[in-house]
Amino acid sequence: MENIVNAVDSGEALARDIGAVVRIGAVPSMLKMICEETGMGFAAVARVTDATWTACAVLDKVGFGLKPGGQLQLHSTLCFESRAARLAIVIDDFTQSDKYRDHHTPQIYGLRSYISVPIVLPGGEYFGNLCAIDARPAAVSDPKIVRMFEVFANLIGMQLDSEQRQLSTESQLIRERETATLREQFIAVLGHDLRSPLSAVSATAELLSRRQTEPDIAAIGHRLKRSALRMARLIDDVMDFARGRMGSGMVIALNDELDLGVHLRAVVDELCMTYPSRVVDCAISVDGPARCDLARLQQLMSNLLANAFTHGSPEAPVVVRAAVDSGTLVLSVSNGGEPIPSQVLQRVFEPYWRPKTSAPGGGLGLGLYICKEIVEAHGGTLEVCSSINDGTCFTARVPLEAGKAL
Structure with a gap:
């Protein structure tokens, strides 16, 4: 008392x-x-x-x-x-x-x-x-x-x-903001520190995958390369999220790109090698110069395609379309499978959100959030629709001459 x-x-x-x-x-x-x-x-x-x-x-x-x-x-x-x-x-x-x-x-x-x-x-x-x-x-x-x-x-x-x-x-809001800032700083530092050991793992995986005279060892190397690639993407997503939250959002570097379509196709080919059992129907028609952040648009393609592989039906093909319409890149990725319920459809872009049906270890729930940040930083829009008949489709519309340049 x-x-x-x-x-x-x-x-x-x-x-x-x-x-x-x-x-x-x-x-x-x-x-x-x-x-x-x-x-x-x-x-x-x-x-x-x-x-x-x-x-x-x-x-x-x-x-x-x-x-x-x-x-x-x-x-x-x-x-x-x-x-x-x-x-x-x-x-x-x-x-x-x-x-x-x-x-x-x-x-x-x-x-x-x-x-x-x-x-x-x-x-x-x-x-x-x-x-x-x-x-x-x-x-x-x-x-x-x-x-x-x-x-x-x-x-x-x-x-x-x-x-x-x-x-x-x-007071509670102040404490929550302070906690969130500390958490995001910790995540950023952790993501940065993970890159060095991950580089060593990737190099080891590359050496093992070249052991053509020892197929079992080479197969282990390829699996290790896929795991290292997936971990690298997770680290990139975490770093992007932390930088966006602790700064002023995602900032892009606009440059004139002559072969945007070729680079987007390279991303699709790379992921197809990672998921050799999946069928991809890809049509990319992007000709002429485009002013954009190439690395970010490749990341956008990679995240959308990886999301389709992860959550789409293995029996249904993944459909990738990319074309330029009146100076705007229209990029869509569709997959079959169970539709996303309408009441949670817009939540897919929230950070750290994952559907209850996600398998353990399936990711951090940052991929689609990063996609939306990339598109909005270019001054564009990212939409999603989902139905039983048409499956799930993410469509990005990205102006190729706008954005928050460095």
């Missing part, structure tokens, strides 16, 4: 509570109305805990001498008793009160009239009291006066609760 009291009554906590009350713009008007309606000379909003009484907002017309941040001995106040009972205490004249005539509070502070109403937050937490005092009698027991105090106390409680929830939400 002592730790809780210390936490609540620490200077930092009290300063935060005072600030919260100060930020309620209506409080000064409430205190002014209280004094005008009751004829009393002092009104305040007090933070009352198990150990302290602290003024948060004050209207002092009689020179009582207490300012915001000022404190009174808790047991010298009637707010202590109000807090314990969670009830209002209303006294028109101490000298006429059978219960409070001899109480120490009026004797200490020279009071004749007093009213104090609890301020309780909507969740039940006791914050403090809305109170008024005077050295003269006052008709504060009038039901209209008591009701005014209760309404004001309730409004203050609701506003304090709203601010607490807002601050809690903002």
Whole structure:
């Protein structure tokens, strides 16, 4: 219990509570109305805990001498008793009160009239009291006066609760952003550090695959090359994702390319070697110069085709089409198999999202997200449609003369 009291009554906590009350713009008007309606000379909003009484907002017309941040001995106040009972205490004249005539509070502070109403937050937490005092009698027991105090106390409680929830939400968002930044920095560093051992694995795989006189060893080398290639793509996706999140998104380098179609076809041929059992119907008709980021468009083709191989039906061919229409590259990759449900169709472009049907180890769920970033960085669009009859088709439309160039 002592730790809780210390936490609540620490200077930092009290300063935060005072600030919260100060930020309620209506409080000064409430205190002014209280004094005008009751004829009393002092009104305040007090933070009352198990150990302290602290003024948060004050209207002092009689020179009582207490300012915001000022404190009174808790047991010298009637707010202590109000807090314990969670009830209002209303006294028109101490000298006429059978219960409070001899109480120490009026004797200490020279009071004749007093009213104090609890301020309780909507969740039940006791914050403090809305109170008024005077050295003269006052008709504060009038039901209209008591009701005014209760309404004001309730409004203050609701506003304090709203601010607490807002601050809690903002703090949580800040913590989540900090965590996300650290995670992405870690992923970027990890991806960078993996490249060196992966290069060694790729070199070893290449040497093994050349052992033509030892077919079993060569087959192991080819499998190792495929695994290394897949790991390299995963690292590239992770690095692109981390750079995009920690920077200003994906940035491309536009150059004039004379053989874009040839380079796209090379990507298809490479993946066909990795998936020799799959049938690919490929028609690429891209002639003439094109201003684009060649490496990124090859990555786009690679990711879309790998996605079709991974999630499409092995019995159905993968259809690849690429052509230029009025200065725009239209590239589509289609596969057969179970359609993507309409309610999750647009989620396929979210980072780290994978369908529930994905096999373990099938990837990080970044490939299609990277595709969308590449297309949008070129000023284009990437769309997906999926149905039982037509299968799933991703279509990218990429202007060949636009984009965020370096």
